[in-house]
Amino acid sequence: MGISVQDVSKQFGSFQALDQVSLDIKSGSLVALLGPSGSGKSTLLRLIAGLEMPDSGKIWLTGEDATHRGVQERNIGFVFQHYALFKHLSVRKNIAFGLEIRKASARHVKTRVDELLELVQLTGLGDRYPSQLSGGQRQRVALARALAVEPQVLLLDEPFGALDAKVRKDLRAWLRQLHDEVHVTTVFVTHDQEEAMEVSDELVVMNKGKVEQIGTPANIYDHPATAFVMSFIGPVNVLPSSSNIFQNNGFDSAHPEMFLRPQDVVIDTSPNGNTVEARVSRLIHLGWEVQAELSLDDGQVVTAHLTRDRFDELRLVPEQRVYIKPKDAKSFPLYYSI
Numbered sequence: 001m002g003i004s005v006q007d008v009s010k011q012f013g014s015f016q017a018l019d020q021v022s023l024d025i026k027s028g029s030l031v032a033l034l035g036p037s038g039s040g041k042s043t044l045l046r047l048i049a050g051l052e053m054p055d056s057g058k059i060w061l062t063g064e065d066a067t068h069r070g071v072q073e074r075n076i077g078f079v080f081q082h083y084a085l086f087k088h089l090s091v092r093k094n095i096a097f098g099l100e101i102r103k104a105s106a107r108h109v110k111t112r113v114d115e116l117l118e119l120v121q122l123t124g125l126g127d128r129y130p131s132q133l134s135g136g137q138r139q140r141v142a143l144a145r146a147l148a149v150e151p152q153v154l155l156l157d158e159p160f161g162a163l164d165a166k167v168r169k170d171l172r173a174w175l176r177q178l179h180d181e182v183h184v185t186t187v188f189v190t191h192d193q194e195e196a197m198e199v200s201d202e203l204v205v206m207n208k209g210k211v212e213q214i215g216t217p218a219n220i221y222d223h224p225a226t227a228f229v230m231s232f233i234g235p236v237n238v239l240p241s242s243s244n245i246f247q248n249n250g251f252d253s254a255h256p257e258m259f260l261r262p263q264d265v266v267i268d269t270s271p272n273g274n275t276v277e278a279r280v281s282r283l284i285h286l287g288w289e290v291q292a293e294l295s296l297d298d299g300q301v302v303t304a305h306l307t308r309d310r311f312d313e314l315r316l317v318p319e320q321r322v323y324i325k326p327k328d329a330k331s332f333p334l335y336y337s338i
């Protein structure tokens with residue numbers, strides 16, 4: 001196992017930042033910690049790094065109990081959102097920093113820095129200073145610097161958080177490729193679910209200091225374990241179970257709320273099986289899909305997502321009467337809002 005966190009709790013004053021968190025991260029995998037602000041993601045990362053100590057529980061790194069080891073002894077590479085590079089050092093010198101501290105030979109440093117510049121696709125920019133780079137290039141230098149000393153674990157805390165949306169998207173794809181080349185066990189903190197799903201082998205969904213669910217992105221999306229996970233990962237309609245749309249179609253539930261994904265709303269222009277009547281109250285064109293807001297006769301509003309093809313087939317217009325039913329819907333024993 002790359003990293004094993006066992007029953008770890010951490011309190012700041014009277015605030016329980018982490019509450020008996022356990023998780024196993026396989027060697028060589030890339031795992032995203034995903035959750036809303038304040039859910040404890042950074043605290044968990046800092047505990048793995050050794051920047052904080054747990055109140056209770058244990059942290060194992062590559063099979064060894066590292067709970068009481070200091071940061072320096074853990075052989076970990078970090079990249080943080082605002083982990084500034086050394087401004088007065090060139091890119092080469094920044095990347096070489098950890099190696100030079102460890103008194104590596106000049107030849108080894110040169111070879112390794114050349115390799116890393118190539119790996120992070122910055123060959124030719126080694127003599128620049130951080131101020132002469134874009135934000136995305138700086139974060140790639142930070143990654144090269146973290147990887148230089150061949151850490152056994154790489155920890156990334158919102159590494160692309162300060163970059164604009166386009167650069168961020170490019171860097172995600174790049175990070176995934178980089179990871180496929182170097183295979184270092186990596187933990188990536190983000191509150192952006194699309195980023196987490198695109199980049200990681202497994203997601204750890206956190207809420208209020210606890211782990212809600214661990215699994216592959218597809219498994220978590222298709223089989224959310226809790227109401228929180230279903231609401232946090234992907235769009236969802238939360239409707240009373242008593243709503244017309246759930247009657248007579250096998251989705252009756254003893255729980256008060258039902259969770260219905262917008263792509264699981266089937267729309268027809270004439271009654272079809274167990275459909276209920278609704279009015280198209282609003283249409284939003286997003287290019288690749290269309291969002292339809294549908295008002296039911298019982299006063300509930302349901303959002304549906306349609307592919308462009310389906311939309312063109314149906315030729316929906318505002319105020320039109322349509323007939324809808326759920327293709328799938330879920331309910332959970334406990335629901336607490338995010």
Ligand SMILES: Nc1ncnc2c1ncn2[C@@H]1O[C@H](COP(=O)(O)OP(=O)(O)OP(=O)(O)O)[C@@H](O)[C@H]1O
Nearest residue numbers: 012015017035036037038039040041042043044191
């Ligand atoms: N050193 C500290 N002293 C006191 N409270 C802290 C400390 N570090 C974190 N906390 C609190 O613990 C909670 C969890 O913080 P943490 O940074 O782990 O959350 P997060 O999920 O990473 O959130 P974000 O996405 O906003 O960074 C927050 O309410 C925060 O205020």
